[in-house]
Amino acid sequence: xxxxxxxxxxxxxxxxxxxxxxxxxxxxxxxxxxxxxxxxxxxxxxxxxxxxxxxxxxxxxxxxxxxxxxxxxxxxxxxxxxxxxxxxxxxxxxxxxxxxxxxxxxxxxxxxxxxxxxxxxxxxxxxxxxxxxxxxxxxxxxxxxxxxxxxxxxxxxxxxxxxxxxxxxxxxxxxxxxxxxxxxxxxxxxxxxxxxxxxxxxxxxxxxxxxxxxxxxxxxxxxxxxxxxxxxxxxxxxxxxxxxxxxxxxxxxxxxxxxxxxxxxxxxxxxxxxxxxxxxxxxxxxxxxxxxxxxxxxxxxxxxxxxxxxxxxxxxxxxxxxxxxxxxxxxxxxxxxxxxxxxxxxxxxxxxxxxxxxxxxxxxxxxxxxxxxxxxxxxxxxxxxxxxxxxxxxxxxxxxxxxxxxxxxxxxxxxxxxxxxxxxxxxxxxxxxxxxxxxxxxxxxxxxxxxxxxxxxxxxxxxxx
Amino acid sequence: xxxxxxxxxxxxxxxxxxxxxxxxxxxxxxxxxxxxxxxxxxxxxxxxxxxxxxxxxxxxxxxxxxxxxxxxxxxxxxxxxxxxxxxxxxxxxxxxxxxxxxxxxxxxxxxxxxxxxxxxxxxxxxxxxxxxxxxxxxxxxxxxxxxxxxxxxxxxxxxxxxxxxxxxxxxxxxxxxxxxxxxxxxxxxxxxxxxxxxxxxxxxxxxxxxxxxxxxxxxxxxxxxxxxxxxxxxxxxxxxxxxxxxxxxxxxxxxxxxxxxxxxxxxxxxxxxxxxxxxxxxxxxxxxxxxxxxxxxxxxxxxxxxxxxxxxxxxxxxxxxxxxxxxxxxxxxxxxxxxxxxxxxxxxxxxxxxxxxxxxxxxxxxxxxxxxxxxxxxxxxxxxxxxxxxxxxxxxxxxxxxxxxxxxxxxxxxxxxxxxxxxxxxxxxxxxxxxxxxxxxxxxxxxxxxxxxxxxxxxxxxxxx
Numbered sequence: 001x002x003x004x005x006x007x008x009x010x011x012x013x014x015x016x017x018x019x020x021x022x023x024x025x026x027x028x029x030x031x032x033x034x035x036x037x038x039x040x041x042x043x044x045x046x047x048x049x050x051x052x053x054x055x056x057x058x059x060x061x062x063x064x065x066x067x068x069x070x071x072x073x074x075x076x077x078x079x080x081x082x083x084x085x086x087x088x089x090x091x092x093x094x095x096x097x098x099x100x101x102x103x104x105x106x107x108x109x110x111x112x113x114x115x116x117x118x119x120x121x122x123x124x125x126x127x128x129x130x131x132x133x134x135x136x137x138x139x140x141x142x143x144x145x146x147x148x149x150x151x152x153x154x155x156x157x158x159x160x161x162x163x164x165x166x167x168x169x170x171x172x173x174x175x176x177x178x179x180x181x182x183x184x185x186x187x188x189x190x191x192x193x194x195x196x197x198x199x200x201x202x203x204x205x206x207x208x209x210x211x212x213x214x215x216x217x218x219x220x221x222x223x224x225x226x227x228x229x230x231x232x233x234x235x236x237x238x239x240x241x242x243x244x245x246x247x248x249x250x251x252x253x254x255x256x257x258x259x260x261x262x263x264x265x266x267x268x269x270x271x272x273x274x275x276x277x278x279x280x281x282x283x284x285x286x287x288x289x290x291x292x293x294x295x296x297x298x299x300x301x302x303x304x305x306x307x308x309x310x311x312x313x314x315x316x317x318x319x320x321x322x323x324x325x326x327x328x329x330x331x332x333x334x335x336x337x338x339x340x341x342x343x344x345x346x347x348x349x350x351x352x353x354x355x356x357x358x359x360x361x362x363x364x365x366x367x368x369x370x371x372x373x374x375x376x377x378x379x380x381x382x383x384x385x386x387x388x389x390x391x392x393x394x395x396x397x398x399x400x401x402x403x404x405x406x407x408x409x410x411x412x413x414x415x416x417x418x419x420x421x422x423x424x425x426x427x428x429x430x431x432x433x434x435x436x437x438x439x440x441x442x443x444x445x446x447x448x449x450x451x452x453x454x455x456x457x458x459x460x461x462x463x464x465x
Numbered sequence: 466x467x468x469x470x471x472x473x474x475x476x477x478x479x480x481x482x483x484x485x486x487x488x489x490x491x492x493x494x495x496x497x498x499x500x501x502x503x504x505x506x507x508x509x510x511x512x513x514x515x516x517x518x519x520x521x522x523x524x525x526x527x528x529x530x531x532x533x534x535x536x537x538x539x540x541x542x543x544x545x546x547x548x549x550x551x552x553x554x555x556x557x558x559x560x561x562x563x564x565x566x567x568x569x570x571x572x573x574x575x576x577x578x579x580x581x582x583x584x585x586x587x588x589x590x591x592x593x594x595x596x597x598x599x600x601x602x603x604x605x606x607x608x609x610x611x612x613x614x615x616x617x618x619x620x621x622x623x624x625x626x627x628x629x630x631x632x633x634x635x636x637x638x639x640x641x642x643x644x645x646x647x648x649x650x651x652x653x654x655x656x657x658x659x660x661x662x663x664x665x666x667x668x669x670x671x672x673x674x675x676x677x678x679x680x681x682x683x684x685x686x687x688x689x690x691x692x693x694x695x696x697x698x699x700x701x702x703x704x705x706x707x708x709x710x711x712x713x714x715x716x717x718x719x720x721x722x723x724x725x726x727x728x729x730x731x732x733x734x735x736x737x738x739x740x741x742x743x744x745x746x747x748x749x750x751x752x753x754x755x756x757x758x759x760x761x762x763x764x765x766x767x768x769x770x771x772x773x774x775x776x777x778x779x780x781x782x783x784x785x786x787x788x789x790x791x792x793x794x795x796x797x798x799x800x801x802x803x804x805x806x807x808x809x810x811x812x813x814x815x816x817x818x819x820x821x822x823x824x825x826x827x828x829x830x831x832x833x834x835x836x837x838x839x840x841x842x843x844x845x846x847x848x849x850x851x852x853x854x855x856x857x858x859x860x861x862x863x864x865x866x867x868x869x870x871x872x873x874x875x876x877x878x879x880x881x882x883x884x885x886x887x888x889x890x891x892x893x894x895x896x897x898x899x900x901x902x903x904x905x906x907x908x909x910x911x912x913x914x915x916x917x918x919x920x921x922x923x924x925x926x927x928x929x930x
Contacts, residue, residue, distance in 0.1 A: 245710035
């Protein structure tokens with residue numbers, strides 16, 4: 001009788017259609033956003049159930065992997081040629097993402113590889129360079145196989161200087177090239193003379209000066225710097241202004257101290273002052289040094305690598321060590337520079353998703369509302385929603401990367417492949433958009449989602465064990 | 466009948482006692498935080514009523530003054546000795562705040578003045594220096610009378626280099642010394658050999674290098690830099706990390722270009738890297754260049770200067786031009802370094818309240834939650850409350866200084882003396898706390914309130930016109 005005497009109180013579960021109708025009629029209703037696990041796919045649901053039987057062991061393994069991932073202590077210690085830092089053999093070109101045969105390499109990545117071969121002087125023109133690759137006289141290998149993370153095309157050759165980041169908690173090292181700046185740059189598939197001239201300056205003047213300056217300083221604590229930058233509206237993928245300014249300020253005493261030729265110091269200072277994304281490559285090198293110790297924990301479903309090569313998206317999951325799980329990469333959604341649109345875009349590329357893998361980038365979107373606006377995702381509320389969504393697929397929160405807008409709650413970190421498959425929420429990644437044509441460069445920026453296929457494949461491999 | 470049939474709905478006006486009691490009993494009540502104007506003071510209420518009779522004219526005058534205040538375009542253009550930049554006569558010492566006879570100067574400000582006289586070589590010891598001041602052989606004048614804003618004691622002498630900030634919208638210039646860093650520093654009343662040695666280095670090496678570098682760069686847009694820093698968790702009074710890093714990055718190309726002796730460049734770079742508050746003095750110089758054009762608008766009740774000298778708090782109101790209205794300065798409330806407490810503190814000092822005068826500092830507290838914590842004011846909510854409270858006494862919002870946490874709403878700016886007297890809300894100012902004893906230096910940091918007396922005095926002067 002009491003029930004019938006009062007107005008109905010409604011809880012709606014699943015499809016939101018009923019709740020929306022009631023809302024339109026001003027009838028209060030609580031909507032529970034429930035979906036069947038794994039989108040209702042019976043095969044995946046069975047796989048999840050099978051993994052659930054050993055839940056305690058997986059949770060323990062994930063806790064170990066997460067602890068290794070989040071306890072990293074990256075220090076920037078050096079900058080020297082890849083030949084020395086990575087012992088990179090001659091006639092080897094590194095690229096971003098999972099391994100890829102030349103035939104499947106997309107146009108802008110091809111352009112970057114051919115440009116790099118000319119830059120090294122192994123061939124005088126693109127035809128000759130292509131021929132070297134096709135007959136195996138130049139080897140292509142992923143950056144991730146050489147303790148390196150490469151932005152966009154991610155091309156690294158032996159004479160290119162790379163930053164050396166040492167994870168002092170775990171003894172690993174991560175590397176990345178020096179960010180070339182904006183406009184026509186190799187990583188976006190531009191490869192004309194101006195691009196190669198800049199690479200020459202980087203190799204012969206900027207790189208050696210940075211290296212000598214960093215060695216004089218004895219190591220810059222990147223974890224502290226990144227934690228600080230996160231408090232200063234950088235998410236360290238699309239926005240690196242604070243981190244770049246803090247790094248510049250920290251490096252200049254060492255650079256000035258060793259820089260005998262003061263015009264070289266001035267040119268480097270000007271380069272640093274003109275490139276707001278300079279720090280991105282450092283965040284990636286730091287990330288590489290931080291994710292590697294989390295790999296190889298038996299039974300762990302934690303994602304330790306996410307990377308794209310312009311053709312495939314590849315992940316590694318801790319319990320499967322260095323094995324790649326790949327699926328075709330998605331197209332980024334975002335904003336385009338004037339004169340360009342989605343038809344001009346290449347599928348997504350780059351190892352920069354390592355930033356999301358360590359809990360920054362799109363995962364920390366709420367810390368950088370300017371990025372949310374830039375990416376067309378709206379304002380503060382949408383940025384907060386993105387971080388909240390990523391929290392649903394993460395095993396934990398970062399103890400060092402904390403977000404003031406969330407009252408210092410840690411950034412979500414440690415993607416659990418189980419949660420991705422169960423919720424069908426795939427990791428979001430802030431990204432630049434490259435032209436699908438060689439020689440053009442960047443045409444926009446946006447967000448891309450990892451394809452679900454990588455995660456189901458990884459989970460199947462783990463379930464089969 | 467309908468009224469009696471339903472539960473009572475309560476609106477409580479004024480004293481919150483009734484509302485709190487109802488809240489304790491879970492009775493819903495809307496509380497209106499109303500107070501009688503001017504705290505119920507009949508004389509002030511009559512003054513406000515008198516001014517209200519010419520409200521339209523005052524509002525027009527304030528709109529003019531506010532437009533001048535908020536349209537300033539400060540550019541950092543130079544750094545050179547006060548002797549040249551300010552045409553400061555020999556044997557003149559500038560100090561912060563309103564004018565003050567030597568007898569009323571507080572201990573730490575005295576120590577700074579005597580130290581500066583020794584630094585200039587006008588006397589060999591404090592006794593001789595004091596004697597020069599007492600017999601008028603050294604003149605004391607406020608910084609604000611010389612287009613300058615001085616932090617804490619605010620001491621400027623002819624050989625000290627000052628930054629030159631040019632307001633390109635209005636043709637005014639503002640100046641400030643080079644921030645000395647933390648620890649034992651002249652501005653906090655320390656004056657031993659280490660303090661004077663640093664001043665010597667600043668005058669002979671750092672200042673000339675900064676000046677040459679800035680002249681080579683042709684002007685740095687400080688309004689853009691400050692707007693950016695406000696988006697990066699600086700309020701530019703207690704926290705200047707982003708602004709300092711951005712400024713360092715912008716200046717280094719010029720400094721390196723002109724810095725032939727590279728060890729000098731390295732020393733300066735190290736000094737910049739080690740001083741997170743370096744930018745504060747620039748914010749003050751920019752502020753001085755921005756407030757001066759807003760002065761002298763007939764009838765305007767807008768506050769153009771707030772400044773303290775360790776004894777008095779002084780303000781200027783636009784309609785009264787360069788006339789000072791003073792009242793005894795308050796003690797700051799805040800946190801103390803270990804071993805110090807409120808009994809050790811000097812009353813508040815410094816021209817740095819110019820930062821609040823242009824809508825930053827405590828007025829922009831919500832943009833810098835880290836500062837709210839540091840000042841014992843709590844977290845994000847308290848920081849937002851501080852900005853909201855300051856909005857109640859401000860004539861407008863800053864069109865350039867926008868706060869991401871408020872969805873890009875402008876910072877409150879343009880204190881209206883009428884609103885201060887009407888609401889009894891006095892401007893809040895973020896501040897450092899100096900020891901009341903000479904030679905000690907900074908002992909804490911906190912918030913201080915401007916004394917109401919300045920504002921009532923200014924309003925009475927305007928009302929008498």
